Amino acid sequence: MSSIDVPLKDGGFGSTRRTDNWWVEPILVFLGYMAFIVYATWAALQGNNYLCTTQCGGADYLSPMYSPLLYTSAPAWWPAFLPFSAAMLILPFPGLFRFTCYYYRGAYYKAFWMDPVSCTVGEPRKTYRGEKKFPLILQNVHRYFLYFAIIFVFILLFDGYRALWFTGADGAKHFGIGVGSLVLILNPILLGGYTFGCHSFRHLVGGIKDVLSGSPGRKKAYDCVSCLNRGHMKWAWVSMFFVGFADVYVRLCSMGIWHDWRIF
């Protein structure tokens, strides 16, 4: 069978024959991530307005960026030259879970590193090192951050439950529902949709088995995780922005700019 040699041309960075708007997605991803990173960094450094109590009618609304609230002021071991915020002890765990997520990696490699910027579009580099060498081999810690992320989902669920109890004039806790309660309950549900659709979790639940048909319970769990996994990108975006919104909600209510509406 005869063959024809077709010379491959390296057209340089950004060159392509694509005629679609391939550049829109990386730009949107870049802007979306930057918006969240800037806000989360700012909010984490504030160290205040993360808890809404009397301003929220006796509620106990805690921003997810500060949960679990381990310290309200700098502990003795905290280096004096560093400004303290309780969020600094929390955010590295969910932050690194997302940073090493398979979806996020694919997205920010394109949007931030342009490596590659998109399919069949010229890259800025000539070599490909993959994720088998340092430093990108460290992305494999993702499977371990998964365990922390699962713990956080349950901590935030507990915060959602606590947001249903309001301190009354008698000093006792009474059941109630405010808009803030719904925000703090929806937040861990969205985070759960993201976390339990993780590729590493899917592997843990069923991927490690060659045959699932003999384990109906495991098969069912695997199917559920696979279902979440198919929408992993959407869960990633929605849950990320909702964490930011939950912080905004608690912050603005505690500052008296927004007023929590008591539904029940």
Ligand code: FES
């Ligand atoms: Fe995205 Fe694990 S792959 S959270």
